[in-house]
Amino acid sequence: MVLLFKLKIISQSIKSISAFKLRSFFCIFSITLGIASITTIVAATEGAYEKAFEIVERFGPDSLLIFGGGEEARATGQRQRTLTLDDIEAIKNSFYSAYLVVPMTAMRDLTITYKNIKYQTLVVGSTDEYSKVWSWPLIEGYDFTIDDVKGLRNVGIIGQFLAKVLFRDEDPIGKYVLIKNIPVQIVGVLSERGTTPSGERLDDRIIIPITTLMRKLQNETKYVSAIRIRFHDQQNLYNYVEELKKFLRKRHSIPPGEPDDFTIISPKEIVKFLVALTGSLVIFLGITGIISLVTAGFVLANLFLLSVKERTKEIGIRRASGAKKSDIMIQFLGESVLLTTFGGLTGFILSLISSRFLSLIAQFPIHFSWKAFVSGLILSWSVGIIFGLQPANRAANLKPIEAIRE
Amino acid sequence: MPICILQDIRKTFSIGDIKFEILKGINLTIEKGEFLAIMGASGSGKTTLMNILGCLDTPTSGKYILSGKEVSSLSDDELSTIRNEHIGFIFQNFYLLPYATVFENVLLPTLYMEKRKDKVEKRALELLNLVGLEHRKKFKPNQLSGGEQQRVAIARALINDPELLLADEPTGQLDSKTADEIMSLLRSMNEKGKTLVLITHDQNIASYAKRILRIKDGVIV
Numbered sequence: 001m002v003l004l005f006k007l008k009i010i011s012q013s014i015k016s017i018s019a020f021k022l023r024s025f026f027c028i029f030s031i032t033l034g035i036a037s038i039t040t041i042v043a044a045t046e047g048a049y050e051k052a053f054e055i056v057e058r059f060g061p062d063s064l065l066i067f068g069g070g071e072e073a074r075a076t077g078q079r080q081r082t083l084t085l086d087d088i089e090a091i092k093n094s095f096y097s098a099y100l101v102v103p104m105t106a107m108r109d110l111t112i113t114y115k116n117i118k119y120q121t122l123v124v125g126s127t128d129e130y131s132k133v134w135s136w137p138l139i140e141g142y143d144f145t146i147d148d149v150k151g152l153r154n155v156g157i158i159g160q161f162l163a164k165v166l167f168r169d170e171d172p173i174g175k176y177v178l179i180k181n182i183p184v185q186i187v188g189v190l191s192e193r194g195t196t197p198s199g200e201r202l203d204d205r206i207i208i209p210i211t212t213l214m215r216k217l218q219n220e221t222k223y224v225s226a227i228r229i230r231f232h233d234q235q236n237l238y239n240y241v242e243e244l245k246k247f248l249r250k251r252h253s254i255p256p257g258e259p260d261d262f263t264i265i266s267p268k269e270i271v272k273f274l275v276a277l278t279g280s281l282v283i284f285l286g287i288t289g290i291i292s293l294v295t296a297g298f299v300l301a302n303l304f305l306l307s308v309k310e311r312t313k314e315i316g317i318r319r320a321s322g323a324k325k326s327d328i329m330i331q332f333l334g335e336s337v338l339l340t341t342f343g344g345l346t347g348f349i350l351s352l353i354s355s356r357f358l359s360l361i362a363q364f365p366i367h368f369s370w371k372a373f374v375s376g377l378i379l380s381w382s383v384g385i386i387f388g389l390q391p392a393n394r395a396a397n398l399k400p401i402e403a404i405r406e
Numbered sequence: 407m408p409i410c411i412l413q414d415i416r417k418t419f420s421i422g423d424i425k426f427e428i429l430k431g432i433n434l435t436i437e438k439g440e441f442l443a444i445m446g447a448s449g450s451g452k453t454t455l456m457n458i459l460g461c462l463d464t465p466t467s468g469k470y471i472l473s474g475k476e477v478s479s480l481s482d483d484e485l486s487t488i489r490n491e492h493i494g495f496i497f498q499n500f501y502l503l504p505y506a507t508v509f510e511n512v513l514l515p516t517l518y519m520e521k522r523k524d525k526v527e528k529r530a531l532e533l534l535n536l537v538g539l540e541h542r543k544k545f546k547p548n549q550l551s552g553g554e555q556q557r558v559a560i561a562r563a564l565i566n567d568p569e570l571l572l573a574d575e576p577t578g579q580l581d582s583k584t585a586d587e588i589m590s591l592l593r594s595m596n597e598k599g600k601t602l603v604l605i606t607h608d609q610n611i612a613s614y615a616k617r618i619l620r621i622k623d624g625v626i627v
Contacts, residue, residue: 008517
């Protein structure tokens, strides 16, 4: 009953919102902008976390990847060859927890031919354990074998995208393609993996024995580009990073003080990279959002103070008709909270729309959930209450005789 | 039976260090069903007296008993409830809400009490019928003439069926013909049993009342 009674007063708030349209419009508009940027931040942060989790899952939470060349060299785009096949044997023999140690060498933009179709693709040399170490199952055929690797045989497994380009509707298994001028028989097809955040098609590749690639395509006997390792005990992964560093520095005889000639990528590195990517945008939007929300709050407070002044007589007549101070308070606070709620909702919609554009131009991971919605709503209520309180209080404390005086 | 008893009511305003005594000991008894006019020039204290009678203001000292209840020292909330239930106001400038319809304006006092919606709406229609404006119920105040607006205000004053009607210069904004109509309407309310207190400086308007009091420099003369 009491609630119903207060609803009658809230209904007065709704009436005056529609009566003072221009004021309502400005209030809603300013809140909308603030809430839109805050909601986008929450959604972007959530999106980044989700993406990071997904990437770590895909990378393998128990995995490390070692590249030849130090971080500086990698940053400038140079690929130094420092990792050797001997390193791999040594790691296998020294790290018992490492249940998979798989070397890889990649060659980009090699021409691959099937019948009259020519296409440039990524050729990866690896071992029979490639699909296992990347948790990348085959959907057709089989991995090549350890004997294929030892025997430098011309066999390969192929990514989905490349298979479609070369074979269209034909079954690739057993067919021969030419890599440069070397015939390679397809023995397996990898399942679909999609695209990386940077837009690289993962399914556009072919994997052949690393020995075949080194000898027949690179004329190389020693160096590989990368090593991927998976450990049994995931919780010790970061200890292994340190141990591997020491181990490889010693093997490569790097004197103290000199930088590493290799780079170890762990799931942590990936998260760090992603946080750096989203972080700057989150900070930018955060500051903009807070500034525009506070500005919106002051706009609201000002317009409401003006409104209270303008509506002194209304307040007077309500008081004379029996409205208590609290009734006036509820009405005006109701007006401001309803307006900011409305602004919050439109802000959320604006954020939904603008993030569409954002993810179109920047491949930016954005994820909207109830969290973004609820935090936007709570913020708009807070602004409504905090900045509406003073004007509402002023309205409530107008003395009836002063309010109705001519 | 008296509806209002005022005993030695005093009201002092202070501006800085200077104190003005606007009401200097008013003693007044208003009987139920009375039609009383309080006359006085501006600055005589008649508006302050009306504010106290209407529980919009409290006296600095003295006793005010309304419907058998001492109200001179009640809290703001309690006074609000008394205004809501016992008093109907009619002002010189009508004071209708510009953005609400005639019907909503009549219903205004019922927002601040617990009564069933269908009952109060039925009563609002009856009152609009009584003041001859049922056909205007969806109009906004600015679509009405001054006389019509004052009729709406009278209907609003009556919606909670108060014992006491207070009219402060109710015809001040109206031409003499309309003023007569409004005064006749108010007189008919009094004839139906409402206690009516009229505040005016106009002798012609005051002559509608059955009893006339004059106030000068804060005392009844």
